[in-house]
Amino acid sequence: GESVGLHLPTLSVQEGDNSIINCAYSNSASDYFIWYKQESGKGPQFIIDIRSNMDKRQGQRVTVLLNKTVKHLSLQIAATQPGDSAVYFCAERLGSNFGNEKLTFGTGTRLTIIP
Amino acid sequence: DTGVSQDPRHKITKRGQNVTFRCDPISEHNRLYWYRQTLGQGPEFLTYFQNEAQLEKSRLLSDRFSAERPKGSFSTLEIQRTEQGDSAMYLCASSLAGRTVSYEQYFGPGTRLTVT
Numbered sequence: 001g002e003s004v005g006l007h008l009p010t011l012s013v014q015e016g017d018n019s020i021i022n023c024a025y026s027n028s029a030s031d032y033f034i035w036y037k038q039e040s041g042k043g044p045q046f047i048i049d050i051r052s053n054m055d056k057r058q059g060q061r062v063t064v065l066l067n068k069t070v071k072h073l074s075l076q077i078a079a080t081q082p083g084d085s086a087v088y089f090c091a092e093r094l095g096s097n098f099g100n101e102k103l104t105f106g107t108g109t110r111l112t113i114i115p
Numbered sequence: 116d117t118g119v120s121q122d123p124r125h126k127i128t129k130r131g132q133n134v135t136f137r138c139d140p141i142s143e144h145n146r147l148y149w150y151r152q153t154l155g156q157g158p159e160f161l162t163y164f165q166n167e168a169q170l171e172k173s174r175l176l177s178d179r180f181s182a183e184r185p186k187g188s189f190s191t192l193e194i195q196r197t198e199q200g201d202s203a204m205y206l207c208a209s210s211l212a213g214r215t216v217s218y219e220q221y222f223g224p225g226t227r228l229t230v231t
Contacts, residue, residue: 034219034220036222041224042224042225043119043206043208043222043223043224043225044158044206044222045222046219046220046221046222049219089157089158091157101146101148101163101170101171101210101212102148102160102163102171102173103148103150103158103160103220104160105157105158105159106157107155107156107157108155108156108157
């Protein structure tokens with residue numbers, strides 16, 4: 001079945017540096033992707049999303065890149081801050097014309113910002 | 116606070132007992148989702164509602180689980196005859212969906228269930 005996975009389970013980055021978190025997905029029918037940040041004891045917090053008709057989208061200090069050819073998604077965080085330390089999940093959704101709204105999540109990458 | 120809220124935040128119960136969780140979505144959101152998350156894993160979809168209609172249920176949702184959204188606003192998730200394997204964080208999310216587009220899901224803080 002379809003799955004979303006992450007290349008690296010942990011990532012440590014020096015404060016102020018940029019970080020890149022990668023994600024692979026397997027379902028070519030997915031049309032929508034989201035990155036979530038989850039801090040300990042809290043629910044996932046929406047960061048940024050991207051639809052399959054785009055290959056790049058930018059937010060505040062974050063950029064998501066989508067490569068449909070190799071089914072790869074990445075989250076770039078610029079000028080990392082201690083508050084960026086968390087677990088990051090990518091999630092995919094099958095095309096909405098399938099009538100399927102569920103998100104399929106990967107296992108997450110723990111990002112640690114080193115002061 | 117206008118985000119998704121869940122109650123209780125923590126629940127400890129003995130095996131075999133029934134438990135019920137409540138989720139209050141963002142007020143204008145017509146879609147409501149339930150997910151389950153175990154330690155070190157990403158959330159797993161359980162079920163979702165559009166208004167009061169339950170549109171999809173995961174195979175994870177055994178007969179012991181039931182979810183309702185009677186008035187299209189808040190939702191409840193009940194687990195009957197709890198088992199230790201039910202111990203997890205139960206997350207609720209909501210979103211706004213139109214005829215041709217749907218938007219990001221916003222999650223609540225979750226209810227952590229521990230079955231002893």
